[in-house]
Amino acid sequence: MDDIPLIFDPVTGNYHRITRAGEVVLTYLDGTRTRDDLVAFFSRDDGARAEALARQIDTFLAALDNSGLLEGSEPPDTPQNGSRVRTSMLMPRIILTRSLLPRVLEPLAAALRAMPAKPLVLIAVLGALCGYAFGFHTLFTATPPPQNLAGPAFLLATGVMLLYVLLHETAHAVVAQTLGTPVRGLGVALLFYFMPVAYVDRTDAYRHRGRGGRVLLAMAGILSDGWFCALSGVVALNSAGLLRDTAALLLGMQLLMLIINLNPLMPSDGYTALEAAIGLTNARGRAFALLRHSLRRQELPAHLANLSKAARRVHMAYGLFSVAYVCLLAYAMLRAIPVTVDLALSAVGR
Incomplete structure (x- = not known):
């Protein structure tokens, strides 16, 4: 990733960042050398150098062992193909499906790969920006009285919002599939154990070389939301009664979703895009x-x-x-x- 070497663990599906020096040492961990053999080989019989190298190699081997990467060490996490419920990163997650999305989305991804990328991205970005501007202008200028937003309008808006969230996550999956790094699964999670969210596991985005693609993958859901925001605004302006009230309430939910998704202080799409753009890990x-x-x-x-x-x-x-x-x-x-x-x-x- 960005020319930074990573170890991929096929048992847990996790990635581990290492240094260039660590990458060199790894090539000698072939099962034929002991720790002392490694120290002697790299120090080339220099006693003073051997002492410093011994400490560095001990630290490196201990880190590999703690991560479950050495033969015989205990894996620290649930295997990739194990339980569908995981609780890492303060986020209990339940995987709903692992293989369905890549199969379903591949025909669409193949069609997108055949199109010129830059004009396609430009259209997506401009359309999203215009959609947000139009939708939120409608929200603040044509909102019905608060008492109209209760009852059936609230239930309908909640149901449509759940659909929008699913489409938001599907947009991430489409871009990942197009870039050749299919998502590992679709699921639901409780962020910090209290906020329900849908998610797609796009861990393998690390395999994509190029920050631009990873930024686009992170922002795909937000861009799709902009287009749906425009749709909600059109409905709110060209309808009356329950339909108008539902669309107006839906615009408020979409504004809240945008604020959450862009917040760099949470593991949000905005944070992921920022990481990809400036090379943080x-x-x-x-x-x-x-x-x-x-x-x-x-x-x-x-x-x-x-x-x-x-x-x-x-x-x-x-x-x-x-x-x-x-x-x-x-x-x-x-x-x-x-x-x-x-x-x-x-x-x-x-």
Whole structure:
């Protein structure tokens, strides 16, 4: 990825970033050499150099072992083809299907590959921007009275929004399939254990060489949402009664979805696109690991201990802002529960 070597573990399906020096050492881990053989080979009988190399090789081998990458070491995660339920990254996830999407989407992806890429992307971006502008202008200038948004309008808007979310995730899958890195599965998750979201597992986007393609893959859902936002705006302006109320409420939901998807303080599409654009890898993971080890007063692992003081401060600040944002979001959602319950109850006449 961006010429950074990665180890792919076929047992868990995980990727592990390594250094160029680590990549060289890996070529000698063929089962015929001991740890002492490696130290002697790389130090070339230089005693002073051998001591420093021994520490570096020990650290590298320990990291491989902890990641389950050495013969006989325990895998740290659920195997890729194991249970459909996973709880890593503070996000319980349930995979609904692993193989359906790539098979269904390949004909469409093949047709997209045959088209000129740059004009296609330009049309998608401009259409999304115009769609958002038109839809949200309609939301703020032609919104019906709040009492009209309760009852059936709320239920209908919620149902359509679930469909939009599915199409949002399908857009990611289409781009991934077009780039030759099919998604691993489609599922649902509870972000930080309280926010339900749909998702597609696009881990293998790391295999795509080129930041532009990975940025487009991350933004595909947001771009598709812009087109659907325009559709909601057209319906809201050219209808009346229940249909208009439903479309207006749907525009409000789409605005909230855009804010969440662009937020760089969460594992959102905006964060993923930012990572791809500037070449970061797992900045959130490092930030939360630093916070966790600092609070527990634990020794930092090698990949964190090697960060400069300035980089540590930036990661710590980012982690603290992320935690604060999640707490604010959780508070807002808790405050919104009574309103949501009232809207749902009004739909059934209670």
